[in-house]
Amino acid sequence: MVVPMAKSEFVRFLGDLRENPQRRAEYSARNLSQLLFHASDEGFRFTAEELVSVVGALEIEVIVAKDGQTVDGDSALWRHMWGVRYLDYLLDHVVSRFGEEELRGFAADERRPVS
Numbered sequence: 001m002v003v004p005m006a007k008s009e010f011v012r013f014l015g016d017l018r019e020n021p022q023r024r025a026e027y028s029a030r031n032l033s034q035l036l037f038h039a040s041d042e043g044f045r046f047t048a049e050e051l052v053s054v055v056g057a058l059e060i061e062v063i064v065a066k067d068g069q070t071v072d073g074d075s076a077l078w079r080h081m082w083g084v085r086y087l088d089y090l091l092d093h094v095v096s097r098f099g100e101e102e103l104r105g106f107a108a109d110e111r112r113p114v115s
Helices: 004-019 021-028 032-041 048-066 076-081 086-097 100-108
Strands: none
Touching (some): 004 048, 004 086, 021 032, 048 076, 048 086, 076 086
C-alpha cells in the first residue's frame, strides 16, 4: 500500500535531485537497492513499491494529460528512456514536465485523476 506521506517523500527526493546536480550524478549511477539505502540514510523514507507507484502515475500524467496520447507502445515518452540511465530519463523527461507546485500538488493528492 502506498501512503501519501511516502509519496510526498519520493517527490521531495526527486525535487532535491532536480535542484542538486552533484547529488543527481551520485544517484544516477546507483541501482534501485543502493538508491533506496542512500536515500533513506539521507532522510528520504520511501519503499520500492512507493517509488514505482509514483513513477507510474507521473508517466501516465505526462502521456495522457500533457502529451494528449494514449498509454501504449507508441506513446512518445517511451523513446526517451532508451540509451540513458533510468533516473536521468525520469528527471529529464518526466519530472521536468512538472513545475514545483504542480509536483508537490501531485504528491499531496494520492487519488488525483489523470486530466
